[in-house]
Amino acid sequence: MPKINWISRQKTFFKEPHELKQIQRIKDFFETTKNAPTMLLGDTSYFDAYFINKVTTDPEQVLFVCNTATSLVEFKQQLQSIKAKRVCIAVNKFRLYSTQNSNTVNSNYDMSLFDFVQNIYKDSKIDYFYEEDLGDKFNFASPTTQFYIKHD
Amino acid sequence: MQVLLHNFISNMTSLSSYKNAQNSLKQNYSTYFLQIENFAWWMKKRKGKQTANKQLGILKLLPKGTSIWLNNFGYAFIDENPNIISFENKQNKKFLEKINHNGKIFFSDDVLSKTTLQYITKYQKPTSVVLRYGHQYTDLEATAKKLNDIIKNLPNTNIFIILEFEHIYYNRIRYTQKHFTDSLLQLLPKLFKCKELSFFDTLVYNDI
Numbered sequence: 382m383p384k385i386n387w388i389s390r391q392k393t394f395f396k397e398p399h400e401l402k403q404i405q406r407i408k409d410f411f412e413t414t415k416n417a418p419t420m421l422l423g424d425t426s427y428f429d430a431y432f433i434n435k436v437t438t439d440p441e442q443v444l445f446v447c448n449t450a451t452s453l454v455e456f457k458q459q460l461q462s463i464k465a466k467r468v469c470i471a472v473n474k475f476r477l478y479s480t481q482n483s484n485t486v487n488s489n490y491d492m493s494l495f496d497f498v499q500n501i502y503k504d505s506k507i508d509y510f511y512e513e514d515l516g517d518k519f520n521f522a523s524p525t526t527q528f529y530i531k532h533d
Numbered sequence: 534m535q536v537l538l539h540n541f542i543s544n545m546t547s548l549s550s551y552k553n554a555q556n557s558l559k560q561n562y563s564t565y566f567l568q569i570e571n572f573a574w575w576m577k578k579r580k581g582k583q584t585a586n587k588q589l590g591i592l593k594l595l596p597k598g599t600s601i602w603l604n605n606f607g608y609a610f611i612d613e614n615p616n617i618i619s620f621e622n623k624q625n626k627k628f629l630e631k632i633n634h635n636g637k638i639f640f641s642d643d644v645l646s647k648t649t650l651q652y653i654t655k656y657q658k659p660t661s662v663v664l665r666y667g668h669q670y671t672d673l674e675a676t677a678k679k680l681n682d683i684i685k686n687l688p689n690t691n692i693f694i695i696l697e698f699e700h701i702y703y704n705r706i707r708y709t710q711k712h713f714t715d716s717l718l719q720l721l722p723k724l725f726k727c728k729e730l731s732f733f734d735t736l737v738y739n740d741i
Contacts, residue, residue, distance in 0.1 A: 450732060453705075453706060475701075476733075486704070490707075493706040497706055
């Protein structure tokens, strides 16, 4: 079986041309700035052709797709290292894990995940998308939880 | 600080071309079954193999006799253990019928329903039942309740439950996987114990 990224694999399940919602949302966010210096972090191979001006330092914008098993400690470090005007963080919330209990956080996972990111980007406006349905969508297999941050 | 929260019920108009592109957007997993050819191929080649990796450990633990696998790729292991019988949800019937399974797949509207479980107990008389536990469950209490209901309807058989943490919606910021498993064990009958199958998969099983 050829090795392709998960987004492309999901798309083969449908015959007609289409885009996945969570991916279209990312494209829309960067639509007017896709030629700006962009740093791609994580599972971003699907977006290689979308961004023309890819950089490894001093980005104007960053797309970080977290779709592998990642501890919260790692996740926090990754987020803290991102400095840019526009940031999209797309995470598969089912592949995050913690190494210690933290009873003080909000009992609602989606809310506590938002709090986690907001704590790192304290003074930023965050546009937050998350998936509530648990049974019939792609949320368990791809990064449908998304944070859009602008510092313009 | 300004915060915008969205979910898929209310977020449709928040980004410009996103709204216009709605007709060509996909998100619903169940629509796979409308165009099943590629999905069936993927299920058989990729998922079967992936599942095999974590389930080999279970094959070694099975007692002699009929082993019922509920919505759990049992048909992929019939070569290894001819006593395995698969019960799969009807929605998968269309593509599973393409797989050569020697009549060892049964279909039910809901393989975990009380009726199906009672049918299995009465007519299949299994020595073991293997099931997956994933995205249909949301938290510890709901999980424990559902599993206790299942266990109640499967008396006198060994039960193997694969906790698929990649699918369970529990608060990963608040609790560790181990905490979830330990807490769950306390809510199940005392005979249940656990064994790690892979990083995100833990087996909970009894030994009658």
